[in-house]
Amino acid sequence: MADDDKGKQSGNSSDRVWVGFDLGGTKMLAVVFDENFEVLGRKRRKTREKTKDGVQLERLADTIRMALADAGVDESAVQGIGAGCPGPLDLKKGVILEAPNLGWKNVGLKDYFVEQFDCPAEICNDVDAGVFGEYIDGAGKGARCVLGVFPGTGIGGGCVYEGKIFRGSRASCMEVGFMQMTTEGPAAGVGPVGTLEGLASRLWVSAEAAKAVYRGKAPNLAKLAGTDLSSIRSGSLSKAIEAGDKAIEEIVALAAQQVGRAIGSLVNVLAPDIVVVGGGLAEAMPELYLSETRKGAKRNVLPSLKDCFEIRIAELGDNATVIGAAAWVRQQTDGSDT
């Protein structure tokens, strides 16, 4: 993280900067990068001001201006703004079609940024941007084909194929959480029963963990979080496992195995070189999550593909989306053919 001085002193490198923007349901993050994707400045704020209603686009522009001030860089140096956004999106028009967490519908974010900063702007799916970030500078660096799987409250995915984000036509794609895994079992919020999201999302893990607490099988988690679903987060699950809650470890292991089995099916289809697994659970318990995911994948992947791929835990955390979004707008404006 750079302070004003670094931004000012770096001379040449701050003549041309790119902004990566991560629009979350709760928080947003703007980061200013130089040509080598070094961070010059950043600003994180709550996405919405509580006292105001409706779309607050000016708050997004203000956040970018604060990050530019943090970098000590003039607005005229901005070569492009890339924003990772919750879907569904109209990628061509740069419109957020619907963001229930924000109460937004049909918000033309791309045009707004272009108008405000007089530079190219692109929006893309936040998970796609994260996988692209891991491809540019993280666990998937330089691979021919990277599959990203991010189990969180839902289970998102993305794919970078030969240097480009694999995209759907009109909607985002790589909804790996909605692959059918079995014909029975719990349903996720949408879709049929037996999808990966119903079997392995953090919501499933938390609900199973709450049951274990209720049954007296997870004394440490009981102290840390109790039986309230919304208090059971990746951090408390991780701490409870470290403190010896075997029942919780088994629940997380089961979820990770299911994620691994879905990865195995997807490796048979996409034949990626590297599979990057990220999100709160995986990043809070990287060793457990990785070994169980590999176990699950091994079960489903074809013998001929067994030695052709590697599963890794994501390396960039929260920075993945901003790096990916900035790199994406840069690729789009540097004369790429997509």
Added chain:
Amino acid sequence: MADDDKGKQSGNSSDRVWVGFDLGGTKMLAVVFDENFEVLGRKRRKTREKTKDGVQLERLADTIRMALADAGVDESAVQGIGAGCPGPLDLKKGVILEAPNLGWKNVGLKDYFVEQFDCPAEICNDVDAGVFGEYIDGAGKGARCVLGVFPGTGIGGGCVYEGKIFRGSRASCMEVGFMQMTTEGPAAGVGPVGTLEGLASRLWVSAEAAKAVYRGKAPNLAKLAGTDLSSIRSGSLSKAIEAGDKAIEEIVALAAQQVGRAIGSLVNVLAPDIVVVGGGLAEAMPELYLSETRKGAKRNVLPSLKDCFEIRIAELGDNATVIGAAAWVRQQTDGSDT
């Protein structure tokens, strides 16, 4: 299908021709195309001469020469030869790593064609070539993303994304037959239980049909094929259904629904515009297969993607692979960046 005259008379168009070659386990097919992918000549022969052992590469070259003679075109006019081959392949080196049906191992087909015909040559997976053919001139014509699913003895797949075949790194990909569908049920030849191939291949359909015959529930199939698995083929199943064997119709419908459900999962991941379903069963019973496949897909696809794709039956039959292979080598040699 052109005769010699057509080839000779077409003048300009036969100055530059491309050859598509389909190397099957039993039969091979060579077709000569002009610049507009019109057929100038063709030759189909058994892949192996029974009296000879070992690799019979010269038989492949002879077949191409016979197709050129049928087209009335000189060898010097050949701009490229594309061959769709059974996998696994080394695409870069143009080597068939293993073709159990032919008893081949490490056969350098690309180099052989280059040496014999003094022109560029490429090999690709036969299903990939078929999907590319449907994209060039069939059911997937011009779509941004085409997913092909071909249930046969196994269940192969392919994807054409933004005009190019989606390929694996070292092995072929789109092994949609090895997607996990459930945690129970029959196993396919390789992989775990509950994969699509175990639940919906022609082998599964034939075995279920043989059981129905044995139980006296399929009187028409009994007359057409009996209980011998190897006599129960797509054509006889289709005829038995037409003649009123409800039990057989239900079996095919169930298999098609499973294929549809796998397609639904894959649409959530790849967001194709068009899904092309081909292979013997689908092409012998297009209406039944299409409606049941659509039913299965509808069950698994996310609401947001429901109106973004269409399932169609393949249009080109046996010609898909030769058209695709010829178009592929042409794309590779016309200055494409792949």
